[in-house]
Each structure stands twice: as C-alpha cells, then as structure tokens.
Amino acid sequence: MNNRQARIFAIASTALSALIFLVLTLDSHRQFPTLTNADTITPEVTLGKDVWHKYNCINCHTLFGEGAYYAPDLTKITQHRGEAYLQAYMRDPSQFYDEQKHRRLMPKQDLSEAEISNLIKFLDWVSKVDNQGWPPRPILVTGSFNLPTKTSTAVTSLTTETSKLDPIAQGEIVFRSATPACNACHSTAPGADMAGPTLAGIASRAKQLVGSPQYTGAAKDIEGYIRESIMTPSAHIVPGAMYSAAGTSFMPIGYEQSLTSAQIDHLVAYLATFK
Incomplete structure (x- = not known):
C-alpha cells in the first residue's frame, strides 16, 4: 500500500x-423517551433531581454506575x-447504624x-429506567450483589428450572431472587443485622412471640408468623427496633403480587428452618 492508498484508507475508515x-447516536436519542419513561417525569421528579444536585449526592453515590463510588449505587434503591x-x-441516617x-x-x-418526598420520587423514576442491565452487577446497600430480576417471571423461571428440588431449596432461590430480594435487607447469619433484622433464629423467635401478650398479629404458629411478616409486615411492630416508623414497617409490601402462592409457601418453608 503506497502513501496515497494509505491516506484514502484512513479517510474512508474515519x-x-x-x-x-x-x-x-441518533438511534439512541430516538429510544431515550421510551427507555427512560419520559412521560412519567413529573414536576416532583424534576424537583427531586434538583435535590440530588443541591446536596451533591453524586459526590459519594452513583446512579447507573456513574458517580464517586464512595457510597453504594442507588440506581435500584x-x-x-x-x-x-x-x-x-x-x-x-445515624439511627440506622453505629x-x-x-x-x-x-x-x-x-x-x-x-425535599425527601421529591428525592424519593426522583430515585423511584431512576429505578424504572431501562438501563439495559447496566451496571451489570448493581451494588446493594449491604455491599453484596444481587441477580438482576426485571419481573417476577425471572423468579418463576428459576423455580421452574429447579422443580425437582425440595420446597426449602426452592425457598432459598426465592429468598435471593424475589423483587426486591430478601437478602438485600436481611442476613441469615447470627447477629448480622442489616437494613432489616437478621433472620437467624426467626423460627425460635416466632414461636416465643406468637404466644406472648405483646404480640399484635393474627398468626398462631411459626409458619403463620413468617407468612404474616411477608404479606402484612405492619401487623406486628417490634417495639424499639429501627425497622419501622409511625407504626409502619420498613418491610416492602406487594410480594403477594410479585410472587405466586407456591413461591411464598417455599419461602416460608425455607425461613422456618432458621431455628
């Protein structure tokens, strides 16, 4: 290749x-309104974005993997x-950790x-953006990693693929794959409280609790208490624990919509083994 051919090749390649x-780039911009659910950007979402910038949250946190990497990625918080x-x-924040x-x-x-309300609305909008799997391994607040699960279909698929396993084994899969995943807030190691209390010994605690006068729920046994904690977490509030506010549990609600009754049965069976 002579000099003239090299120049032509370089110009053509460029x-x-x-x-x-x-x-x-044009195709990406064409898709942005759909991928970002632009039609759901309310004035509150916009104000929440302003709060995010006002307090320089990105100086510590990241969104979509972009930010300071000092604190957790909040894309799916x-x-x-x-x-x-x-x-x-x-x-x-100091009430939640030492x-x-x-x-x-x-x-x-x-x-x-x-500002708090608007910031949460902004973060909720962020969580619903179709980021096409980026970051590929979103960091949870606990410092662990969670499998991406766009819908409960992923949980159903995992459970179906392991249909030969016993209910307890299937319950462990649900524990790690539900949306939101149980292990995003709960540990199963003794003394390892996270955003939610450790589930180590939950069966023993449930047995003592349901028979005590302090219990305000409707469960009659261990399995019933665990199921109640999943389906109606505010039925009983543990006094003095930083897992609730104004009589409302911090435990997310809606698992009856995202999980099938069989998956909830399996999850209950799995958690009941922690004595």
Missing part, C-alpha cells in the same frame, strides 16, 4: 466510523428499600419533608 457513530425506610433514613462499628459516614443533611 468517515465510516463517524457515520456509524452518528447513526448509533427504591426497589430494595420501601418509601417508609427511605423517609426515615433521610431524616436521620458509625464506630460500621464505619459509615452518611451525613445528616437536614432535608425538608418536601
């Missing part, structure tokens, strides 16, 4: 690359934590109630 880049939890956490023990440095920002 022009072709630029054309491909331009086409891909509203799917991992309920609104009641997020409201209480933003009011006073700074000396956990070495977390989330500052109290003194946000107004309106």
Whole structure:
C-alpha cells in the first residue's frame, strides 16, 4: 500500500466510523423517551433531581454506575428499600447504624419533608429506567450483589428450572431472587443485622412471640408468623427496633403480587428452618 492508498484508507475508515457513530447516536436519542419513561417525569421528579444536585449526592453515590463510588449505587434503591425506610433514613441516617462499628459516614443533611418526598420520587423514576442491565452487577446497600430480576417471571423461571428440588431449596432461590430480594435487607447469619433484622433464629423467635401478650398479629404458629411478616409486615411492630416508623414497617409490601402462592409457601418453608 503506497502513501496515497494509505491516506484514502484512513479517510474512508474515519468517515465510516463517524457515520456509524452518528447513526448509533441518533438511534439512541430516538429510544431515550421510551427507555427512560419520559412521560412519567413529573414536576416532583424534576424537583427531586434538583435535590440530588443541591446536596451533591453524586459526590459519594452513583446512579447507573456513574458517580464517586464512595457510597453504594442507588440506581435500584427504591426497589430494595420501601418509601417508609427511605423517609426515615433521610431524616436521620445515624439511627440506622453505629458509625464506630460500621464505619459509615452518611451525613445528616437536614432535608425538608418536601425535599425527601421529591428525592424519593426522583430515585423511584431512576429505578424504572431501562438501563439495559447496566451496571451489570448493581451494588446493594449491604455491599453484596444481587441477580438482576426485571419481573417476577425471572423468579418463576428459576423455580421452574429447579422443580425437582425440595420446597426449602426452592425457598432459598426465592429468598435471593424475589423483587426486591430478601437478602438485600436481611442476613441469615447470627447477629448480622442489616437494613432489616437478621433472620437467624426467626423460627425460635416466632414461636416465643406468637404466644406472648405483646404480640399484635393474627398468626398462631411459626409458619403463620413468617407468612404474616411477608404479606402484612405492619401487623406486628417490634417495639424499639429501627425497622419501622409511625407504626409502619420498613418491610416492602406487594410480594403477594410479585410472587405466586407456591413461591411464598417455599419461602416460608425455607425461613422456618432458621431455628
């Protein structure tokens, strides 16, 4: 190849690359309104975005994998934590951890109630953006990783593929694959409280609780208490624990819609083994 041919090749390659880049860019912009659910951007969502920038949240946190990487990625935070939890956490983060023990440095920002509400709406909008699997392994607040599950269909598929397993084994799959995943908030190791209490010993605690006068729920046995905790978590509030506010449990609701009755049965069977 002589110099003239090399120049032609370089110019043609550059022009072709630029054309491909331009086409891909235009196609991306064509899809943005659908991928981002632009029609759901309300004034509250926009105000919440302003709160995000006002308090420089991105200086520590990330969205869609972009940010400071000092604190967890919050892309799917509203799917991992309920609104009641997020409201209480933003009011006073120090109530949720021991700074000396956990070495977390989330500052109290003194946000107004309106700012908290709008910020949650913004983060909820973010969580529903079709980010096409990016980041590929979203970091949970607990520091662990969770399998991406767009809908309960993924859970159904996993359970179907393991239909030869016993209910307890299937329950463990649901524990890790539900939306939101149970292991996003709960540990099964003794003493390892996270956003929710550890589930180690839950069967023994349930047995003692349902027979005590302090119990305010309707369950009569261990399995009933675990099922109640999943389906109607505010039926009984543990006094003094930072897992509720104003009589409302931080436990997300709606599992009866995202899980089948069989999957809930399997999850109950799995959790009942933690004595």
